[in-house]
Amino acid sequence: MKQKILVVDDEMRLRKLVHDFLVRADYDVLEASDGEEALDAFYANKDLSLIILDVMMPRVNGYDVLAEIRQESDIPVIMLTAKGEEDDELKGFSTGADEYISKPFSPKVLVARVKAVLKRSGGGDATEDSEVSVGGIELSVDAHEVRIDGQRIDLSVKEFELLEYFIKNRGLALSREKILSSVWDYDYFGDARTIDTHVKKLRSKMGDKGAYIKTIWGMGYKFEIEE
Numbered sequence: 001m002k003q004k005i006l007v008v009d010d011e012m013r014l015r016k017l018v019h020d021f022l023v024r025a026d027y028d029v030l031e032a033s034d035g036e037e038a039l040d041a042f043y044a045n046k047d048l049s050l051i052i053l054d055v056m057m058p059r060v061n062g063y064d065v066l067a068e069i070r071q072e073s074d075i076p077v078i079m080l081t082a083k084g085e086e087d088d089e090l091k092g093f094s095t096g097a098d099e100y101i102s103k104p105f106s107p108k109v110l111v112a113r114v115k116a117v118l119k120r121s122g123g124g125d126a127t128e129d130s131e132v133s134v135g136g137i138e139l140s141v142d143a144h145e146v147r148i149d150g151q152r153i154d155l156s157v158k159e160f161e162l163l164e165y166f167i168k169n170r171g172l173a174l175s176r177e178k179i180l181s182s183v184w185d186y187d188y189f190g191d192a193r194t195i196d197t198h199v200k201k202l203r204s205k206m207g208d209k210g211a212y213i214k215t216i217w218g219m220g221y222k223f224e225i226e227e
Contacts, residue, residue: 002028003049003118008038008065009080010057014103018052021107022114035060039068048075050118052110053097055081063095070096076117080105106157109144116142132167135225137209139164148209158183159202166213166223175220195220 005027009015015031022029030045032038036059042048051069055062066077078099098117101110115130119142130141138147144160146153155163161183166174176195184194199221203210214222 004028006030006051008032009054025111034058035065050076052078066095076121170223
């Protein structure tokens with residue numbers, strides 16, 4: 001049986017984006033557009049596995065919704081908000097939030113956080129391969145962290161997703177168009193040359209390991225480790 005997630009946000013476009021990514025990750029998704037709808041859905045669906053909850057909403061705000069939910073249940077809740085100040089995060093955690101993600105965000109990162117929170121709560125897939133180690137590179141999908149020869153390197157969201165895609169498709173010739181559609185997804189309307197810019201930055205941050213990303217002239221790239 002698929003795990004059921006409730007997505008609560010008053011922005012319809014954002015709800016649809018999150019909905020689509022979660023469905024593609026094989027979750028069953030319900031939606032609510034404000035705090036009152038969220039509480040109605042919570043009480044009507046006792047089989048919910050997780051709630052993604054916006055803070056700034058009409059009628060009942062996210063903090064009040066969370067406070068009422070916590071009187072009834074310890075279901076995992078990820079707070080989703082435009083607010084990014086430390087005090088707001090502390091308020092969310094003190095009210096009982098399990099995670100706090102600020103907008104704008106990467107839907108892929110949100111899905112990774114969902115999997116991580118469900119795993120911590122005992123509701124995730126314990127067999128999920130979230131740790132990858134290859135050629136001196138250690139990549140943690142859940143922690144969104146990369147280490148090279150034991151040293152952590154700071155990558156942007158897209159640089160991380162690009163490296164993850166390369167590693168998972170190592171040895172394969174990847175066209176710029178395929179990389180663009182896989183890493184930037186359908187909501188990006190841009191030029192394939194953005195791939196070259198991100199690859200250049202990624203190689204620089206990876207040091208000598210950047211040589212693993214081979215250029216295929218006139219086509220794209222290949223991630224290849226010479227044994």
